[in-house]
Amino acid sequence: MVSEWREVTIGELVEIFDGPHATPPKTNDGPVFLGISNLAQGRLDLSSAKHLSEDDHRRWTRRVEPKAGDVVFSYETRLGEAARIPSDLRCCLGRRMGLLRARPGEVNDRFLLYAYLGPRFQEILRSRTVHGSTVDRIPLIDMPGFPIEVPADIEEQRAIAHILGTLDDKVELNRRMNETLEAMVRALFKSWFVDFDPVRAKAEGRDPGLVRPLADLFPARLADTELGEIPEGWVVAPFRAVLRPRMERSGDADLPEYSATMDGLFPRDSRFKKQLSRSHSQNKRIMAGDLVFGLSRRVINFGLMRAPAGAVSPVYEVFSVDATRCDPELLEQSFRVNMQSHLSILRPGAREGQPIDREFLLSKLTLIPDSRVQDGFLRVSAPFKERMRSLHDESLALAALRDALLPKLISGELRVKAADGIVQELA
Numbered sequence: 001m002v003s004e005w006r007e008v009t010i011g012e013l014v015e016i017f018d019g020p021h022a023t024p025p026k027t028n029d030g031p032v033f034l035g036i037s038n039l040a041q042g043r044l045d046l047s048s049a050k051h052l053s054e055d056d057h058r059r060w061t062r063r064v065e066p067k068a069g070d071v072v073f074s075y076e077t078r079l080g081e082a083a084r085i086p087s088d089l090r091c092c093l094g095r096r097m098g099l100l101r102a103r104p105g106e107v108n109d110r111f112l113l114y115a116y117l118g119p120r121f122q123e124i125l126r127s128r129t130v131h132g133s134t135v136d137r138i139p140l141i142d143m144p145g146f147p148i149e150v151p152a153d154i155e156e157q158r159a160i161a162h163i164l165g166t167l168d169d170k171v172e173l174n175r176r177m178n179e180t181l182e183a184m185v186r187a188l189f190k191s192w193f194v195d196f197d198p199v200r201a202k203a204e205g206r207d208p209g210l211v212r213p214l215a216d217l218f219p220a221r222l223a224d225t226e227l228g229e230i231p232e233g234w235v236v237a238p239f240r241a242v243l244r245p246r247m248e249r250s251g252d253a254d255l256p257e258y259s260a261t262m263d264g265l266f267p268r269d270s271r272f273k274k275q276l277s278r279s280h281s282q283n284k285r286i287m288a289g290d291l292v293f294g295l296s297r298r299v300i301n302f303g304l305m306r307a308p309a310g311a312v313s314p315v316y317e318v319f320s321v322d323a324t325r326c327d328p329e330l331l332e333q334s335f336r337v338n339m340q341s342h343l344s345i346l347r348p349g350a351r352e353g354q355p356i357d358r359e360f361l362l363s364k365l366t367l368i369p370d371s372r373v374q375d376g377f378l379r380v381s382a383p384f385k386e387r388m389r390s391l392h393d394e395s396l397a398l399a400a401l402r403d404a405l406l407p408k409l410i411s412g413e414l415r416v417k418a419a420d421g422i423v424q425e426l427a
Contacts, residue, residue: 004152005412010121011144013107014071014100017064018140019093024056031057032091034066036074039081041399042117043168044072044089052092060092064099069109071100071116075138079129080122084113098140108154110161118410121148151412159416160409167402174391174398181384181391189333192377193369196222199231214380217372227365234369240362242326243291243319250285250311258286258303258310260294265303267310283311284318289328291335293317293356304332317358329385330374334366 010016026033033050052060066072066085073082076096085091093099100116102109115121124146129136151157191197198208202220210218222229225236256267265286286292290305294316312318321328408414 005149006152007147007149009144010100010146010148012103013148013150014102014112016140016143017093017099017101018075019095019097019099020060020063021095023095024052024060026050027053030054032089033060033094034072034091034097035094036076036078036081036096039072039074039078039083041081042083042113043172044083044086046089057090057092064093064101066091066093066099067101069102071102071109071113073098073100073116075140075143076135079136079138080117080125082113082116084110098138098143105154107150108157108161110165111150111157114161114164114406115148115150115410117406119407120411121146124148149411156416163409163416164402164406167398167405171395171398171402174395178388178391181388185381185384186333186337188381189330189377190337192373193330193334193367194337196229196231214376217370217376227367230367231369234367236365237368238363239366242322242331242366242368243362244322245358245362246284246286246290246318246320248285249281250283251281253285253309253311255283255285255309255311256307257283258292258305258307258312260292260301260303260312260316265292265305282314284314284316286310286312286318287320289321289323291319291321291328291331293319293361295356302335304328317356317361325371326368327374327378329378329381330369 024033028051030051030053032038032046033052034044035050038045038049066089068085068087068089070085071082072085072093074080074096075098082100100112102112107115125138128138128142128146130139151160198210198215198218199220199222201208202215202218203222208215208218219232221232223232227236230236258265258267286305286309288305288308291302292305292312293302294312295301321331405414409416
C-alpha cells in the first residue's frame with residue numbers, strides 16, 4: 001500500500017481545544033483529572049492519577065470533554081508529549097493540557113498520535129516553541145497553522161496506525177498483567193505480614209491454608225507491642241535498625257539517572273528533555289537493593305533499585321538495606337502496603353521537591369518478621385516476580401521496536417508491508 005504524502009496544516013485535520021486554567025479539589029475516586037505528569041512516552045500513565053467529583057467534572061468539561069480517540073498533549077513544560085484517550089476513560093483536561101480531535105474523514109485518530117510523536121512534527125514543535133523566563137510553551141493560537149505530513153489515503157494511515165498500535169497494545173496488555181501479578185503478591189504480603197492470617201488461623205485452631213512446611217514457620221500466638229498485636233517472636237524496631245543512609249555522590253561517573261515514583265524507580269525519560277552525558281556531581285549514587293525516597297505533593301514517592309548502579313538528584317534520600325535483618329524486596333512491599341498510613345505526615349511546611357525528613361523516617365517503628373517466614377514469602381512470590389520481570393523486559397523490547405519503526409513509517413521511509421512483516425513475527 002503506497003500513497004502520496006501531503007503536507008497540510010494540523011488545523012485542517014483536527015479541532016484544537018485548550019483545558020481549564022485552574023485546578024479543582026481532588027477526590028479519592030471519580031473521573032480522572034488528567035495532568036501533564038500522566039503523559040509518558042506516547043502513552044497515558046494513570047498509576048498516580050488524580051480524581052475529581054462529578055460536579056467538578058461537569059464544570060471542567062464545559063469547554064470540551066475528552067472522548068475515546070482524542071489526542072491530549074502538553075503545551076507547557078513537557079513539550080512534545082502526547083497520548084490517546086482510551087474508550088473506557090472518563091476524564092477532564094488539567095492545566096497546561098490541550099486536546100486534538102480528528103476531523104472525520106481527514107485523519108485516523110490513532111495515526112494522528114503517531115504523526116504528532118514523529119520526528120518531523122516534533123521538530124516543528126521545537127521550532128515554534130516560545131521560550132519564557134519560567135516555562136517554555138506552544139502558542140495554541142498559532143498551532144492550527146503548524147505544518148504536518150500525512151498520507152493522502154486514510155487507509156494507509158490506518159495501516160500505519162495498526163502496526164504501531166499492535167506494539168502499543170501488547171505493551172499495555174503486559175502492563176495490566178503485571179498490575180494483576182503485583183496485586184496478587186501484595187495481597188499475599190498483606191495476609192502474612194499485616195493481617196497475620198496464618199497466625200490467627202493457628203491460634204483459633206483453623207487450617208492456615210498453607211502447605212505444612214510453610215504453616216510450621218508461623219507461631220500460633222500473637223503478642224502485644226508498641227505496634228499492636230504481632231506474631232509471637234517477631235521483632236519491633238525503628239527503621240534505623242534496617243536502613244543505612246547512603247551519602248555517596250556520583251561525581252563524574254557515567255551513570256543512568258533515576259527517578260522515584262509511587263510505582264517504583266525508573267530511568268528518567270530523556271526523549272523530550274536535554275540528555276546529560278554524565279550524572280550531576282551532586283547526585284547520589286544508588287546501588288542494587290537500595291531504597292530511594294523523594295517528596296512530591298506532600299506524599300512520599302519511593303522505589304527499590306534493581307539495576308546494578310545509578311544516580312538520583314540530591315533531593316532524594318538513599319538508604320542501603322541490612323539484608324541480614326530484612327530482605328529489600330520484603331521491605332519494599334512493606335512500604336507499599338503501609339507507606340501512606342505510616343509516613344504521609346511529614347515535617348511542617350514540607351514542599352514538593354524537598355528531601356524527606358531522614359531522621360523522622362529512621363525513627364518510625366517497623367515490624368521485622370522471622371527470617372524463615374521472610375524466606376518463605378520470597379520463595380512463594382518468586383514465580384510471580386519472575387513473570388513480571390519477563391513481561392517488563394518484553395515490553396521494553398516492544399517499545400524500542402515501536403520507537404524505531406515510528407519515524408520510518410511516519411516519514412514514508414519504510415513501507416507498511418515491510419513493517420507489518422516485522423511485527424507479525426513478534427506478535
